[in-house]
Every structure is written in structure tokens, then in C-alpha cells.
Amino acid sequence: MSGGSNILDRLVKERENILLAEMAAWFHDWQKCIPFWRKHGAELNPGNIASKLDAYRPPLPGSTNASLSLKEIVEQGRNPSQAKKSPDWRVRLLGICHDKAHFDKPEFQELGQQSDLISTVFGFETPPDVNIALEELVLATQHLTDRSQYRRHLKKAFIQAVGDTRRPINEVTLWDWGGASAGLWKAVASQIVLESLSEEPAQPYWRMLSIRFDGLQFLEQAPTISDLIGRHAALQAALDGVRYLLEIEYPLGNEVYRDENGSVFVVPALTGDDAEGNRLRGLVEGLILEHLRQSELGGELRPAIYITEADKQAAVLHKALEIPPPPVAPFQDSVACWWRGEPADICTVCGVRPQGWGAPNEYQKQKAQQRNVCYVCLQRRGRRSQIWAHARHKTTSEERSPWEQSIWLDEIADEYGRLALIVGKFDLSQWLNGKMIRTLLVVCDPSQNTYESKNPSFARIQRVWRTTQVFWQTVTSEDIPAVIQSKWDRIAIAIENGDELQQHLGDYHAYEAEINGRRLTVVWDSEAKVLLTAENILSWGENSQKLLDDLPDRLSLYEPGGYGQRRGFLCHAHIDKNRSQIFRDAYVPTMTLLTEPNAFMALIPASAALELATKIKQRYELEMSKVCNRLPLFIGTIFFDRRQPLFSALDAGRRLLKVSFSSKECEVIQNRACTQQNGDFLPS
Known part of the structure; x- marks a missing residue:
């Protein structure tokens, strides 16, 4: 590892120069947006953008002297025939990568x-x-000096412009076009630095480095919503860390694909490496595994790392995705550390750590053990509740977003106490391996017997995934609010004996308050000394004011009982109605659990379920109409009562998502002539 680290130190030394020059690849065809946006009435002064790029002159790696500006690299590199004449290898390489991206x-x-x-x-x-x-x-x-910032803004801009206005390749946005060129350029630039080359290889080759695990199996182990969302957040944070490691800390390549089973990076094919890429593996595998072991996953998920064969078009993403993900398993050295001197029961969430493990003190350890979880899993639950409670004090819509959504099951139930779990998935198996992409035509001229299929490039495969993911995200942001329509209230119940409650209640944990023999779900906000309602108030009467008026002066608070367990009394809370507050139209009663293309899950009131299913079907028929015979959609609905254990509903949803799609082979018995209309080839 020491030899590998020494070689990678070359990338660290040239990090700033590589990342600045990479920016030229992202921007290299930015001027294509000018005529496209002007057709839609935009007023754009290209000189303002060009002057910003001209202000940066990254030194050539290996040199301290400033050379070409970003503007000059962009202008000289976007024309491959002219770029090859440049004395600067960064320009020549950009011309090569522009050509390969075609x-x-x-x-x-x-x-x-x-x-x-x-x-x-x-x-x-x-x-x-x-x-x-x-x-x-x-x-x-x-924000050109801040890579994450300029890329975030550039993505929002360039997905609104196309790399080509001709149908049917007007699917290639400037973001896709720039991203493909930047990924290819950066990988070869890192090879030049690693191997101390003076110029680009005559014929560059690329590989795909994939970090894979069974993400859905990992998420399926969560028994509650908080656990599922907490595990999903930890998973994404770990992958974000790997992306930072390989894109910035050691700028080796760029992430070109991510799904629930991991990430894939385009990386260089090093000189003299074998077919399996073992030289490259020796440089990065230990770094990646150690980073994941120390990430928010805490060692409970060990991935497999695959490296594809080298390819001169970098068209091997589909081969990386063909390899089945490994089963969920922790790092063995982490397991040995967790259980050293810990004669406790196993955590009911992660299933690998002892209950109470990781707590900073004995009190927190007992609190975790009371809930049959390790402290790591308990923290994942608590942080989400804390973010939700704090968001009510925020002013911007983005900051208030967690408060305007629901994270509590009882808040989503309709007035009769019923919920629906909506699940859905697309079958992308034949798209991610490139087979169905070949059924999309670039050129179709039956009179000349000319048919040209689209290529399964890594950018196009990524667009397949992104488009289906955006479909579910749009269902979440547009269709669900349209079906539910109204927002519901919350109450912040002020407490007089807050200091006393602090000794009995956990920060931002949920409890049950007993009111006239009924149970009201509340959350303890220890900072504000209030109990926040976490239940649909409509089920208690006509409005929230009536519930507040009917509250007794003293509330009995209980620890909720688990499945097969009785609830336990904790303490009494003394109510101050004058300081209590009603939040009108506080939230939309829905909770989206997953928006992956092959695993969508959302909780909504049962009364809105059938209408939502209809809306999803209508959106599918509108947006996927041209491929509906090749891209099947599955939708399922599970109805259940709010007092029913959630894991049973989630288990039913998981079982529905495992239902296989039926297939049917059809024989073409007659070909009909086609005519082209609006870029589509239809029977004449």
C-alpha cells in the first residue's frame, strides 16, 4: 500500500491544476446554449461568461508557470481537428475526448x-x-473555485439546453455532453500525472470501476420508517464520501452512474495493467474500503469492487452492471471490535452490533437497550426527528421543507386511521445491459434500408436510470400533493415542568399522551420545552383548536410498547395552554420512502390511494408512451390500519416489489412502411 500511496500522492500534488482544467471540459461546448435559449426569448451576453473563464489560467501539471486560460482551452479544444495541432496536451486531450463523446x-x-x-x-x-x-x-x-458549487449550478443550467437540436438526439443535454467529455478527460489526465507522461497516450483507453452491494437488501432490514430512511441516508452519505475520495482528494475520475446498489466511476486504463485492472486495484481498493469502513455505515456493509476491461470508447458500463451485487455483509474486523466484551443481545435494526453499542455514557446505552437497538441506529432515528422539529423555526422554503413533510405514521393516516403504502417499479434489466437501448433508432429510412441504433454509452445508460428516477420524484412532488390537496395542522403543547420531563424523556423521541382514554402521539422538543403532536388531528374532532381546548391540565406520558410489549408509564406533563401554539396548514400528509427506479415506496392516507394510482398510470402513459412495450411499470397498493405493526406493511410492499414481470415473445409477421413525424417513425 505504501507504494500505491506514493504514486497517488502525485495526484494530490497536481489536484488543483487537474480540477481547474477539468472545468474547461465541462464548459467546452457551453456556447451551444446561446442560440437554443435565444429561440425561447432569453437575453444572454456571451462575453460575460467568457470573461469569467478567461480569468483562470491553471498551470500545466508538472509546471508552476501559468499557461492557457480556461477560455482558451475551451475554444481550442472543442474542435478536434484544430485541437490536435495545439502544443498543450490538455487541449489535444480535450479534442480527443470531445470526439470520443460523439x-x-x-x-x-x-x-x-x-x-x-x-x-x-x-x-x-x-x-x-x-x-x-x-x-x-x-x-x-x-463559483468557479468551488467545484461542488459550480457543478450544482451548472447542472441546473445545462439540463435546460441540448447538445444537438436534431431529433432524436435532442435527448443529449449539455450537462450529459459536458459530463461525458469531462469524465473521459479527467481519467486520462490522471493517467498522465500518475505515469509522469509528457503528453497524452496516442490511443487512450478507459475502464469502469464499480463499488457494488445489495442496497435494497440492506434497506429491507429496516423494521421502521425512521430506520429505513436513516439507513438510506447513511448509504448515500457513504457513497458521497467515495465520490469525494476519487473525484477530488485523489482526482482519478468521475462518477458516471449511481443506483441503490452503488456507484460506478470512469477511470484510466493504466499502461501495462492486466485485463482485470489489478494494478489500478492495488492503488485504490484499500483506500475505498477503509473509507467505507469509517463512513456513516460504520463498517456494517462491505462492498465488492469490480474493474471492467479496458475500452477505447469507455462503452463498458453495461458490463459493470451485469455483475450481480454481493450479499449484505459487514467488515469482519469491525464485527470483532463490536462484540469484544459485549455480552448483549443483537440490535434489531442493523443485526450486526450489540444493543447499546457505541453509546457515549451509561444512560444513553440503557436508552438504546430499552429500544432493542445499538446506539448507532438510535442516533439515525433521533437526528431525523431533531431536523424535523428544528425546521419549524426556519424562514426559507428549503429550510422549512422537513417540517412541511411528515415523518410520523400517525400523521399520515386518514380520519378513519387508515393508510396506504404505494409501491412501484420499472423493469430496467434489459435497458441497463444495453439491449433495449439498441432498439432506439437514430436513423430510420426504410426506403433505403437504412437503420442505425443508438449506442449504449455510459451517459445514455445513466440517462435511462435518471429519467425513471425523475419519474418517481415527479410523482412525489406533483401528483401526490395534487391528490391530497389540503394541508393539516400541528400543535406545539407548552409544558410548565420541562426540567422535570427532561429527566425522563429522550430528546426528540416519540411518546404517547393519554387523553380521556385515547392515545395521542407526541414528540418531546427538549430545547423549546414543548410536546409536538405527531398525529392526524382531524381524527380527534373538527379542528385543532378544539383538541387544544380539551387538553387536561396534566398529561400522562408513556413509552410506546413494541410488538407484543406493553407501554410503560414515564411521567406527568403540566400543560400551559396560553403558551401553546397551533401551526395551521403545517404539512402534507405523505411520506416518500424510496424513489429508486426499481423501488418506489410512499405512504399516503388510504382515502387517496386509488386516485394516486390512476395519476401514476396517466403519467406513465404520457411520458413513456413510445417505449411502453419495452419498459413495463408495476404499481401495487397495501392498505392497513395505523395501529398495525409497520413492518408487516413494509414486508408486504417488499414482496410486491419482488413480483417478476411476465414476458412474451412475439413474431413479426408483416413489416409496414413508416413515415417520420416530429422525430417519430410511425406506420404510414
């Missing part, structure tokens, strides 16, 4: 008519939002 956007004279719209990979077209795009492009150029 694998995603092939040039044919027979391409369709011009379009002012942006298409998805499945052919659904929408107009760009040029106002947002212009604003975000300006913001991107104002």
Missing part, C-alpha cells in the same frame, strides 16, 4: 428535423426553462 451523439446526415424542445431518453419532449437556466449559469461562473 459515441453518445453520432453524426448522420439523415438525422431528423430541428427541435426547440428537450427530449428524455424515451422520447418525451418538454420546453426548457430558460429563466432558471440563465440565472444558474451566471451563478456557476461566480
Whole structure:
């Protein structure tokens, strides 16, 4: 490992120069957005953007002298025939990568008519939002020294512009186009630095490095919603850390694909490496595994690392995704550490650590053991509740977003105490391996017997995943609020004996308050000394004011009982109605658990379930109509009572998601002539 670390130190030394020059690849075709946005009424001064790029002159790696500006690298590198004449290898390499990226956007004279719209990979077209795009492009150029910031703004701008206006390749946005070129460029640039080359390889090759695990199996182990969302957040935080490791700390390549089973990076094919990429593996595998072991996952998920064969088009993402993910398993040395001197029962959430493990003191350890979990899993629950409670004090819509959503099951139940778990999935198995992408045509001219299929580039495979994920995200942001329509209230119940309660209640934990023989779910906000309602108030009467007026002066608080367990009395809370507060229209009663293409889960009131299922079907028929015979959609609904153990509903949802799609082979018995209309080839 020491030899590998010494070699990677070369990347650390040249990190700033590589990352600055990488920016030129992201921006290299930015001027294509000018005529496209102007068609939609935008007013853009290109000189303002160019002047920002001209202000940065990253030194050539291995040199301290400033050379070409980013503007000059962009202008010279976007034309491959001119770029090869440049004395600067960064420009020559950009020209090569621009040319290689055309694998995603092939040039044919027979391409369709011009379009002012942006298409998805499945052919659904929408107009760009040029106002947002212009604003975000300006913001991107104002944060060029902050990679995460300029990329965040640049993505919002460039997904509103196309790399080509001709159908059907108007699916390639400038974000996809720039991202493909930047990923290819950065990988070869890192190879030049690692191998101390003076120029780019005559024929660059690339590999895909994948970090894979069975993400759905890992999430399925969560018995409650808080555990599921906490595990999902920990998973994404760990992958974000790996991305930082390989994109910034050791700038080796870029992440080009991510799903619930891990990430894939485009990386260089090092000189003299074998077919399995063992030289590259020796450099990075230990770093990646150690980072994941120390991440928020805490060693409970050990991934497998795969490296594909080298390819001169980097068209091997589908091969990386063909390998089945390994089963969920922890790091063995972490297991030995957890159980050393710990004769406790096993955590009911992670299933690998002892109950109470990781607590900073004996009190917190006992609190975790009372809930049959380790302290790590308890913390994942608590942080989410704390963020939710704090968000009510925020002013911006983004900061208040957690408060305006629900994280409590009892809040989502309709007035009769019923909920519905909506599940859905797409079958992408034949798309991610590239087979169905080959059924999408770039050129179709039956009279000349000319048919050209689209290529399964890593950018296009990523767009397939992204488009189906955006589908579920749009269902969450638009369809669910449209079905539910109204927002519901919450109450903050002020407490007079807050200091006394602090000794008995955990910060931001949920408890049961008994009111006239009924149970009201409340959450203890230790900082504000209030109990926040976490239940649909409509089930208690006509309005929230009536519930507040009917509260007794003294509330009995109980620890909720688990499945097969009785609840336990904790203490009495003395109510101050004058300081209590009603939050009108506080939240939309829904909770989205997963928005992965092959695993969508959302909780909504049972009364809205059938209407939502209809809306999902209508959206599918609109956005996926051109591929509905190749991209099946599954929707399922589970109805249950709010007092029913949640794990039984989640288990039913998981079982529905495991239902396999049926397939049917059909024989073509007659070919009909086709005509082209709006970029589509239809029977004439």
C-alpha cells in the first residue's frame, strides 16, 4: 500500500491544476446554449461568461508557470481537428475526448428535423426553462473555485439546453455532453500525472470501476420508517464520501452512474495493467474500503469492487452492471471490535452490533437497550426527528421543507386511521445491459434500408436510470400533493415542568399522551420545552383548536410498547395552554420512502390511494408512451390500519416489489412502411 500511496500522492500534488482544467471540459461546448435559449426569448451576453473563464489560467501539471486560460482551452479544444495541432496536451486531450463523446451523439446526415424542445431518453419532449437556466449559469461562473458549487449550478443550467437540436438526439443535454467529455478527460489526465507522461497516450483507453452491494437488501432490514430512511441516508452519505475520495482528494475520475446498489466511476486504463485492472486495484481498493469502513455505515456493509476491461470508447458500463451485487455483509474486523466484551443481545435494526453499542455514557446505552437497538441506529432515528422539529423555526422554503413533510405514521393516516403504502417499479434489466437501448433508432429510412441504433454509452445508460428516477420524484412532488390537496395542522403543547420531563424523556423521541382514554402521539422538543403532536388531528374532532381546548391540565406520558410489549408509564406533563401554539396548514400528509427506479415506496392516507394510482398510470402513459412495450411499470397498493405493526406493511410492499414481470415473445409477421413525424417513425 505504501507504494500505491506514493504514486497517488502525485495526484494530490497536481489536484488543483487537474480540477481547474477539468472545468474547461465541462464548459467546452457551453456556447451551444446561446442560440437554443435565444429561440425561447432569453437575453444572454456571451462575453460575460467568457470573461469569467478567461480569468483562470491553471498551470500545466508538472509546471508552476501559468499557461492557457480556461477560455482558451475551451475554444481550442472543442474542435478536434484544430485541437490536435495545439502544443498543450490538455487541449489535444480535450479534442480527443470531445470526439470520443460523439459515441453518445453520432453524426448522420439523415438525422431528423430541428427541435426547440428537450427530449428524455424515451422520447418525451418538454420546453426548457430558460429563466432558471440563465440565472444558474451566471451563478456557476461566480463559483468557479468551488467545484461542488459550480457543478450544482451548472447542472441546473445545462439540463435546460441540448447538445444537438436534431431529433432524436435532442435527448443529449449539455450537462450529459459536458459530463461525458469531462469524465473521459479527467481519467486520462490522471493517467498522465500518475505515469509522469509528457503528453497524452496516442490511443487512450478507459475502464469502469464499480463499488457494488445489495442496497435494497440492506434497506429491507429496516423494521421502521425512521430506520429505513436513516439507513438510506447513511448509504448515500457513504457513497458521497467515495465520490469525494476519487473525484477530488485523489482526482482519478468521475462518477458516471449511481443506483441503490452503488456507484460506478470512469477511470484510466493504466499502461501495462492486466485485463482485470489489478494494478489500478492495488492503488485504490484499500483506500475505498477503509473509507467505507469509517463512513456513516460504520463498517456494517462491505462492498465488492469490480474493474471492467479496458475500452477505447469507455462503452463498458453495461458490463459493470451485469455483475450481480454481493450479499449484505459487514467488515469482519469491525464485527470483532463490536462484540469484544459485549455480552448483549443483537440490535434489531442493523443485526450486526450489540444493543447499546457505541453509546457515549451509561444512560444513553440503557436508552438504546430499552429500544432493542445499538446506539448507532438510535442516533439515525433521533437526528431525523431533531431536523424535523428544528425546521419549524426556519424562514426559507428549503429550510422549512422537513417540517412541511411528515415523518410520523400517525400523521399520515386518514380520519378513519387508515393508510396506504404505494409501491412501484420499472423493469430496467434489459435497458441497463444495453439491449433495449439498441432498439432506439437514430436513423430510420426504410426506403433505403437504412437503420442505425443508438449506442449504449455510459451517459445514455445513466440517462435511462435518471429519467425513471425523475419519474418517481415527479410523482412525489406533483401528483401526490395534487391528490391530497389540503394541508393539516400541528400543535406545539407548552409544558410548565420541562426540567422535570427532561429527566425522563429522550430528546426528540416519540411518546404517547393519554387523553380521556385515547392515545395521542407526541414528540418531546427538549430545547423549546414543548410536546409536538405527531398525529392526524382531524381524527380527534373538527379542528385543532378544539383538541387544544380539551387538553387536561396534566398529561400522562408513556413509552410506546413494541410488538407484543406493553407501554410503560414515564411521567406527568403540566400543560400551559396560553403558551401553546397551533401551526395551521403545517404539512402534507405523505411520506416518500424510496424513489429508486426499481423501488418506489410512499405512504399516503388510504382515502387517496386509488386516485394516486390512476395519476401514476396517466403519467406513465404520457411520458413513456413510445417505449411502453419495452419498459413495463408495476404499481401495487397495501392498505392497513395505523395501529398495525409497520413492518408487516413494509414486508408486504417488499414482496410486491419482488413480483417478476411476465414476458412474451412475439413474431413479426408483416413489416409496414413508416413515415417520420416530429422525430417519430410511425406506420404510414
